[in-house]
Amino acid sequence: MSSIKKRNISVLGPQEFTGIKLKEPANYAAGIPAVKVALKHAFKEMGVVKSLHTLSSMNQKDGFDCPGCAWPDPDKPSKLGEYCENGVKAIAEEATNSRVDRDFFAKYSVEELSHWSDYQIGKSGRLTEPMVLEPDSVHYKPITWGDAFALISDELHKLNSPDEGIFYTSGRSSNEAAFLYGLFVRAFGTNNMPDCSNMCHESSGVALNETLGIGKGSVKLEDFDQAEVVIVMGQNPGTNHPRMLTALQKCKENGGKIISINPLEEAGLIRFKNPQEIKGVLSSGTSLTDIHLQVKINQDVSLLKLIIKKLAALDKERHNVFDHEFIATYTNGYEELLKDIEHYSEKELLRLSGVKKEVVDKAVQLLADKDKIIICWAMGLTQHKNGVENIKECVNLLLLKGSLGKPGAGTCPVRGHSNVQGDRTVGIMHHVSPELNTAIENTFGFTPPDKEGLDTVHAIQAMHDRKAKVFIALGGNFLSAASDTEYTARALQNCDLTVNISTKLNRTHLVTGKTALILPTLGRSELDSKDGEPRFFTVENSMGRVHQSKGLLRPASDHLKSEPEIIGEMANAYFKSGHSVDWKNLSQNYKLIREKIELVIKGFGDLNSRSKGSGFYLPNNVRDLDFSKLPGQKAQFSLCSLPNHNIDEHEFILMTIRSHDQFNTTIYGLDDRYRGIYNERRVVLMNQIDMDKRLLKKLDTINLVSRYDTIERRALNFLVIPYNIPQGNLASYFPETNVLVPYNHFADKSNTPISKSIVVQIEKV
């Protein structure tokens, strides 16, 4: 276990087993067990009365937006409440009655807490007042808000250049908070704004921008009602976007088909028992996947190329498999794509993909006759060295079929955090946008910096090398979310000051710079009022709809501030009124922030009035088939290469995935119910043939070892579970396995860590 000298901090936490129990993997998602588990979590954290009160307001028009994933709400939310098992867990985690207060920090040192598991740390409750960890101390102690802001201001003024500051954002923040934060960081003088998107859908943003001219998806929720085929690739909606199953159910009920492309047969994609319907609870539910293509990890390009090659052969005979009119009118590069595909042999593509020929042929037959096709994807496509090309190959297929800009068809990158897309839209990004800079200058009277900032992986390297010295995080758990945990720990520990604006305690509060601050903030579900008047804020869902969210619960403590208040007061302390922006006023007045967003960000006109009710959609050029921003004013076909893994017989490819009981680094519980794994997170899923070859038995203990650039990284103590996973592939949970992901290996162009294709060896213990 690693530690720093002065404070004996455990970076990784305990690595012992917790007492595994195994059952058969489930063959459906949701149903009665989901309701039971959801209520168990809610009642345990919030009590019965508060639970029922809270859930009745979630995702309703006058209520608050679920702090879980970014899946959109239907126009007419269900009377039973519009939420899912994991949304309930997310809210229970935030609205818990447990508290981390000054007595807690007096009792437990950061050293002691760092030896707790992430599960225990998270369960300790909500943060209640600002706390400081001074250079030679091992206990956090209370600090006033004023002193905390003064301390931040002093450290920021000490920097040799604004580029020595790092300003991270996680995707829970409102549009108002994110806009103000981006404004402050630019006024401070840097574009060092890494955000959780860098580790998440950045590959989607890059690929979609280059091919279609917008870094977001094109479908709306109602498109699922009309789709003839929905392809779900590299995504586990049963766990991570459970409300998406209702959309898939509707698609099936209307005669649509579902193809899933995944190394695992995820329960949520097999069958869905909708807990919001009587028939969903009592009957056997709706069968979802029609064709499961069990692709090997990171062989999606091989598989898609194979499908495209077979469709091209059919089109040669029939001339109606591809949409030739669409291709001629709207696209660039069709001839080159057809020529390029000739270089690949079907046999080789089939071998690489690992899928059975009959199953591929079935998918090809289905796709040949349909043109209302939606492709949905998430981390299974983005977190690879060729993450961007994975998505470009999906776009190729949609362009060939003319499946864009019409009902029932299009791109659907399914976003993670509830407002991760909105944060980007309103200005959280490390790239320079001249258009945005000009709008900021015209509106606020200062010139934003025009030097590219650092994204997540480069921010870590800069802190590690002491090129950046102050780290401020608007939400998130940077240490545990980022790759290469021990390297990232050293990066944070090399800082002079680390600041976390957070709702709950996490490991990044324990693995800190010389001085550390925790600034506690209001959660989504909490009443945010000013002079007795409730305030609302706005968010954007995964499909580009902006709407308001208003909390209702009594705040976890009277000493919390809202995110805009914290950011505005931090800015005010730094600039001491000597700046063209009236930070103090903005921090208090969300309506005024929205008025500024209206002026600065395209598509937000009349935000204050239009965000009411179900809100409004932001402009989306793909929906209008307007590709005027792209070369030749056309959507672009792309020539993608096959991924290049030189794996020898001792090596595996490991994907680091989520269990059913976690939200990223927040561990709700120790079960992964759909995969039949209970009370244990240190597990690795392995094919039985691979186990036999290595003389491994069920529940044997192994270590996972990755070797990149001669550096050996180890994750200790994992129990082997025989599982239906392709040979040569392994699956294990993050964040436990982040220690294996090298900080300097990431996707081309998007710089997203390769968390889904880590080359590892196993060591029997």
Ligand SMILES: Nc1nc2c(c(=O)[nH]1)N[C@H]1C(S)=C(S)[C@@H](COP(=O)(O)OP(=O)(O)OC[C@H]3O[C@@H](n4cnc5c(=O)[nH]c(N)nc54)[C@H](O)[C@@H]3O)O[C@H]1N2
């Ligand atoms: N309850 C809950 N909800 C969440 C989250 C959470 O942690 N918990 N996290 C939120 C966030 S931030 C995000 S980004 C999303 C994440 O949502 P997902 O992307 O669904 O999350 P992962 O568990 O990373 O799942 C990746 C899926 O891709 C598959 N996969 C892995 N590698 C490959 C591959 O090479 N090819 C293919 N075709 N498939 C592959 C895995 O088997 C798995 O089914 O969920 C959001 N919602």
Ligand SMILES: Nc1nc2c(c(=O)[nH]1)N[C@H]1C(S)=C(S)[C@@H](COP(=O)(O)OP(=O)(O)OC[C@H]3O[C@@H](n4cnc5c(=O)[nH]c(N)nc54)[C@H](O)[C@@H]3O)O[C@H]1N2
């Ligand atoms: N190996 C591996 N690594 C991964 C991934 C993977 O699949 N595999 N997935 C990546 C992905 S997709 C993502 S998005 C990142 C996630 O990275 P992050 O967004 O940094 O991590 P989270 O675990 O979502 O952050 C949880 C913390 O956010 C704080 N929080 C919660 N709600 C609020 C709020 O309303 N306001 C504020 N200020 N704070 C709040 C709480 O203190 C909580 O402890 O992890 C990435 N890391």
Ligand SMILES: [Mo]
């Ligand atoms: Mo994410």
